[in-house]
Amino acid sequence: MPIRIPDLLPARKTLEDEGVVVMDDTRATRQDIRPLQIGLLNLMPNKERTETQFTRLIASTPLQIDLTLVRITDHASRNTPEEYLQTFYKTWEEVRARKFDGFVVTGAPIANMPFEEVRYWQEMVDIMDWTQSNVHNTMFICWGAQAALHHFHGARRYRMDTKAFGVYRHTVVDTRSPYLRGFSDDLAIPVSRYNDIDRTSLGEDLEILIDNDQIGVCMLGDRKYRALYMLNHLEYDNRSLADEYERDRNAGLDIEPPLDLYPDNDPSRTPLNRWRSHGHLLFQNWINEIYQTTPYDIKEVGLTHG
Structure with missing residues (x-):
């Protein structure tokens, strides 16, 4: 089933070239079903690249999706033109009266700043x-996952001795989770972070779904707050880690190549994507679980915990 996105969104051509089916408003209105309403709060500087990555995965479902791109209300982007944002994005203030079946909150490049010192932290709390x-x-x-764990559960994060940077093997902890249907027992997942979560600060309401003994928890489920927390990056494309490495190296930083990204760990070779199928599968499972449990009348979303 197609995903409905704005006709002129730059991601549209990329997705169509990849074979992802998108639809326009005329075609969408002929379908006698209720599309799922999914919002994407994009906190990343490169809005176009990030929205393409997530739209690609959200579209990997047989269900019709209406995707709304959302941004922080009072935050000027230094990397994305305001005209682009006004054309394709809604501020959170513009959508706060709406209901959504699903909502994605991305990461942000402010990992080393205390949460309460982030300029838009109060709006994040409200969201x-x-x-x-x-x-x-x-x-x-x-x-976004670290922020929500801190806000909802008081989970503590700490800075690791070295940055976790590369493609790491992770273990599926709960094979019965509906979000992990079809997952391999272990899988490759891109990682790029300085911080880890203190396991002793995780309460009983949280269930570890994917884990790594070396670099820490990867994904948790939260029945109480109807949330998933993904600390790593199944949405990344082939070049995400490579471009980050080249950016930092060109800036004069002493940084090792991302672990196990390149064949034979040779940065002169083309990166291999060994996580693509699990990225699609995670979002298929997430959207399917939403479809199975969300109220048909969207006005009832949030009235019960279902």
């Missing part, structure tokens, strides 16, 4: 609280 009344299920990614 996280708002998900409990206006969203059926939320997926928090990377910094």
